[in-house]
Every structure is written in structure tokens, then in C-alpha cells.
Amino acid sequence: MSTLIIATKNAGKANDFKLLLEPKGFEIKTLLDYPEIPEVEETGYTFEENARLKAETISALLKAPVLADDSGIMIDALDGQPGVFSARFAGEPKSDAANNAKVLAMLGELEGGSRQAHFHCTLVLAHPDKESLVVEGKVTGEIAQFPKGDNGFGYDPLFFYPELNKTFGELTDQEKNTFSHRSEALKQLDNLIDDWFN
Ligand SMILES: O=P(O)(O)OP(=O)(O)OP(=O)(O)OC[C@H]1O[C@@H](n2cnc3c(O)ncnc32)[C@H](O)[C@@H]1O
Numbered sequence: 128m129s130t131l132i133i134a135t136k137n138a139g140k141a142n143d144f145k146l147l148l149e150p151k152g153f154e155i156k157t158l159l160d161y162p163e164i165p166e167v168e169e170t171g172y173t174f175e176e177n178a179r180l181k182a183e184t185i186s187a188l189l190k191a192p193v194l195a196d197d198s199g200i201m202i203d204a205l206d207g208q209p210g211v212f213s214a215r216f217a218g219e220p221k222s223d224a225a226n227n228a229k230v231l232a233m234l235g236e237l238e239g240g241s242r243q244a245h246f247h248c249t250l251v252l253a254h255p256d257k258e259s260l261v262v263e264g265k266v267t268g269e270i271a272q273f274p275k276g277d278n279g280f281g282y283d284p285l286f287f288y289p290e291l292n293k294t295f296g297e298l299t300d301q302e303k304n305t306f307s308h309r310s311e312a313l314k315q316l317d318n319l320i321d322d323w324f325n
């Protein structure tokens with residue numbers, strides 16, 4: 128079985144990756160299993176720059192294959208904000224509740240059609256001796272008028288997905304991992320990963 132280290136400390140993402148990759152035969156570890164690894168500063172201005180920073184830095188340190196995810200939510204009415212700054216949109220310390228409250232306050236009374244948004248995910252798979260692989264995925268929806276559902280993490284309770292008439296916070300793990308930006312990106316990676324590993 129191949130071990131794959133995910134360069135994340137986000138328990139919600141870690142859960143998504145375990146559900147998506149363990150059935151494919153990978154043993155998944157995350158930075159929660161390597162507390163000695165220092166924080167990688169996300170100094171990039173694009174998802175790809177940040178995902179590369181996380182994957183390539185940790186892969187060099189651990190001398191092992193490492194997958195990193197940089198993701199976020201982009202809201203049309205806010206010119207794509209919070210985007211790359213999604214994790215800390217409402218400042219430090221990072222708080223999902225404060226981020227969601229800030230988004231709702233900024234959108235105010237805007238109606239459904241004007242609340243379009245999408246989640247974006249860039250994945251970078253790095254190896255000390257190989258060119259990194261880069262893939263991406265997205266999913267489109269709307270920002271709900273108020274948070275709904277306790278599942279998932281981050282902006283999931285605000286992200287209304289019209290196809291299922293539910294927010295991502297109301298989806299089961301399996302539903303989220305069928306339709307999410309992360310699963311879209313992993314489908315792209317799936318076509319490439321076997322060749323890359325061998
Ligand atoms: O960098 P790592 O350690 O992976 O964890 P992070 O939470 O800081 O992750 P990012 O830098 O990629 O920031 C992504 C933010 O975008 C939001 N986000 C990304 N994917 C999401 C998802 O599937 N559901 C809800 N919110 C999501 C959430 O607020 C994340 O904190």
C-alpha cells in the first residue's frame with residue numbers, strides 16, 4: 128500500500144481526503160501526524176503558488192510524496208473575494224464562524240441570483256525527485272441567506288448547491304465527496320497518479 132502525506136492541518140480537509148483516497152488503496156497521513164513539521168507560510172497570491180509551497184516544502188523535508196490542497200470560495204458579487212484569503216478572511220485567529228458572518232454581512236440583502244459563488248481547489252502532488260503534478264477542480268453554487276447544516280467545515284453551511292437543494296453543510300460525507308471541488312480535482316489526479324508513482 129502506498130502512503131500519501133497530505134500537507135494540511137485542516138481536520139475537515141483531512142477527513143475529505145481520507146474518504147476519497149483510502150478506498151483507492153492509499154494510507155493517508157496528514158501534518159496532524161507530524162507535529163514537528165513547522166508551519167509553511169502561505170505567501171503566494173494564487174492557489175497554485177500556495178499549494179506548491181506547501182507540497183514542495185514538506186516533500187523536501189520528509190523526503191516522501193506529498194499532496195497539498197489550496198482552496199477557497201470566490202463570490203461573484205465580491206469580485207472573487209475571499210478567494211486565496213478564504214481561511215483568514217475575518218482575520219486571526221482563523222475562525223469559520225467569523226468568516227461566514229463576514230461574508231453574510233458583506234452580501235447584505237442581495238437576492239439569490241446575485242449571490243453566485245464557487246469553491247475552487249488546486250492540488251499539487253510533489254516528490255523530492257520528480258516534477259510536481261498540478262490539477263484543479265471547482266463547483267458552482269450560491270451563498271445562502273443564513274448558515275444551514277452541521278456537516279463539513281469552513282464555508283460549507285453557507286454554500287447552497289441548487290442541484291441537491293441543500294447547503295454543503297447539509298450533505299452527507301459521501302454526497303459532498305461526489306460533488307465537491309476537491310473531488311473534481313482528485314478525479315483529474317486519478318488519471319495521472321499511477322504513472323507518476325511508478
Ligand atoms: O492550509 P491547510 O493546512 O491545508 O488548511 P487551511 O484551512 O488553511 O486551507 P487553505 O489555506 O487552503 O484555505 C482554504 C479555506 O477555504 C475554505 N474551504 C476550502 N475548501 C472548503 C470546503 O470543502 N468546504 C468549506 N470551506 C472550504 C475554508 O475556509 C478553508 O480554511
Ligand SMILES: [Mg+2]
Nearest residue numbers: 137169197214
Ligand atoms: Mg492554509
